Amino acid sequence: MKIAIVGGGLMGLVLAQKISSSTKATVKVLEQDTLPGGLSTYHNYGDFTWDKFYHAITPTDTDLIDFLSEIGLEEQIQWRRSLTGFYENKKFHSVSSSFEFLLFPLLGPIDKMRLGYTILKGSRTDDWKALEKIHVTDWLIKLGGKKTYDKFWAPMLHAKLGENHKKVSAVFIWTYIKRLFKARSSAAKKEHMAYVNGGYKTIFDRLEENLKQKGSNILLDSKVENISPDPNGGMNINYNGTIEHFDKVVFTSPLNVMEKVTAPELYNISKSKKPIDYLGVVCLILVTKKPITPFYVLNIGDNDTPFTGVIGMSSLVDLEETANQHITYFPKYVGQDNELWSKSDEEITKNFLNGVKYLYPDFDEADMISSHVHRAFKVQPMQVLNYSEIVPKVNTPHPDFYVLNTSQFVSESVNNNSVVTHVEKFMKNFKNDIESYSEKSIAQ
Ligand SMILES: Cc1cc2nc3c(=O)[nH]c(=O)nc-3n(C[C@H](O)[C@H](O)[C@H](O)COP(=O)(O)OP(=O)(O)OC[C@H]3O[C@@H](n4cnc5c(N)ncnc54)[C@H](O)[C@@H]3O)c2cc1C
Structure with missing residues (x-):
């Protein structure tokens, strides 16, 4: 049996791992980018590779931690004390215990x-x-x-x-x-967070290796253009100029992509048909010789900075992970119609750097090794009032087409623990669907 997973973000890859390790089906993950991982992917910062956006694991991320153990990465998880700060009225306050x-x-x-x-x-x-x-x-x-x-x-x-x-x-x-x-450990009532040695690249490398061993694979640079039902069962997917038949397809990319590549009869959106709005993120990343902030997260209580928080990744991650350089993220979460999307990287860098100097008057540009601007357009589905009524269902009107993405998180925040939980819940029924499909094929 052949299964296609559309989208090689963490959702698609955890699902591929679960299917290929617990069933006889082979999986092809179709990913439009040249790297696996979607929002959790990695980036080459010159002397080191680290996450494109910032990711940390909290002690309550038990499904994610169990999954990492399942794929043999338990020993690579590094727990560290982490600090949270507040900035208001030109003062920093720690609220880390x-x-x-x-x-x-x-x-x-x-x-x-x-x-x-x-x-x-x-x-x-x-x-x-x-x-x-x-x-x-x-x-x-x-x-x-x-x-x-x-x-x-x-x-x-x-x-x-x-x-x-x-x-x-x-x-x-x-x-x-x-x-x-709950990230504060109950013993010390102090905040702890973790990362995996090598960042999310280690996780994606391991998943790629595992899939290969099971005869499944990830096709990068493979943008799905169309998904349509085959009159004889299963689905046809159009990508890279070819049409390939699959027995079952699971769609994990954002909803706007689904609306582009499938017919409306194929998915089950709410009665109200209210569209789901996503927030995106525009993020300046500075690689510097000296640390900028002692906090892993800094919440900003005034409106004079162009970004909405500061993430001091190097306050969490050992410096040898980042070639003894310090990496700090300055994100701004914005709606789809925000003017920031039309700004060039140079304009964003200049504007955000002014904010860095405002917040940290001692910051010296001579300490900068490199700067990077990363953008992600569809990150956080907006959990508006009565959100659970407008999300798409996992099962669709077509028995061979499923939707599994973060827009379905009605009582969780968008994070990678919830991604693993969502996949595990899905697999309970999907395994039965695979088994009954195989039995039917044998009977025919
Ligand atoms: C700034 C930021 C900070 C974060 N911090 C944390 C954190 O600290 N801890 C945590 O647990 N989580 C964090 N997250 C959330 C985490 O990144 C997400 O939970 C996770 O990446 C969602 O994965 P996904 O596979 O569902 O979606 P995505 O990563 O969006 O994957 C969807 C995939 O579909 C692909 N795709 C789209 N269209 C097509 C097409 N037509 N054909 C083929 N492929 C297509 C995309 O390229 C993408 O790879 C953070 C996210 C961001 C942006």
Whole structure:
């Protein structure tokens, strides 16, 4: 049996690994880029290769950690203490342990208690269905008050979603609370995060190797142009100027691509047909001789910087991973119609560098080894009110076509642990579909 997976991001590759290691089917992953990995892919920064965007593993990412063990990378996971900072009114504050939380100077004792209550309530709630009916701002103000919202939550939301945070439901911050506040290890109540030696490249190299051994493969530089049902069963895929027949197709790329390459009868979108909006990210990356920030994540509480956060990757990752150079990411999350998309890399670099100098007056351009601008147009589906009602179903009207992508994360944030969880849930039924297909073929 031949299965095509459209999209060689982490979703497509975890799925390919699961299918080829647990069934007799062979898999072809069709990926339009020249590297595997999609949003989690890697980049050559000159003297070292590291993630194109920043990725960290948290202690609650148990499905991802189990998956890494499954593919033999357990020993490569490196846990480190990580620091989170807040910038407001020209001052940096660390909020990286429960103790520092108590000292957080921007809130008085009562507001801090209300903040603690919000986090406790959030981490103990499981009823996401109720949360998707409330705007994130309304929920946070109701639980923690306006001051806690303005001083603490708004900068965090801004770092993740930019101006668009006003549109999302409380599910967005609830998933964030569940994932990140549990990142503090219960023993020390201090934040820890991890990376894999060599970054995500190590993971993709391993997956590529495993697939090859099972007779499956990843076809890079292979943009899917069309997917259509074959009258005799299965699907035909048009890519690289050829048409190939597959018994089953799983589509893992963003929804706008699906709408381009398939007919509307092939997928099952909501009753309301409301389109799903995605946020994208524009990111300046600086490779420098000296560190820029001690924090892994810096949330920015004023609006004078052109980016929405600072990620000090080298505060987490050992320096030998990056040729003793420091790598820092300056992301800005923006909507699809933002003017930033039309700016050149030079314009973005100049604009963002002004922000770096504003935030870090001691920053010296002479310390810069290189700068890079990375963009991703479709990153974060916007979890608006009643989002679960508008997402596409995994099973479609065609028995041989499935949709499996991050737009279906109704009660999780977009992260790689959720990617693995989503694939594992899918595999439970998909394995049965593969088995009954094989039995049918033998009977014929
Ligand atoms: C800035 C940033 C920071 C992040 N930080 C973290 C983090 O710290 N921790 C974490 O767990 N997660 C993080 N994530 C999220 C993580 O990257 C995503 O969860 C994950 O990459 C989603 O994978 P995916 O395969 O579902 O989607 P994608 O990676 O988008 O994969 C879709 C693939 O489809 C391909 N494609 C599109 N059209 C076609 C076509 N026509 N034909 C063939 N192929 C096509 C694309 O090229 C792409 O490779 C971050 C993401 C970003 C952008």
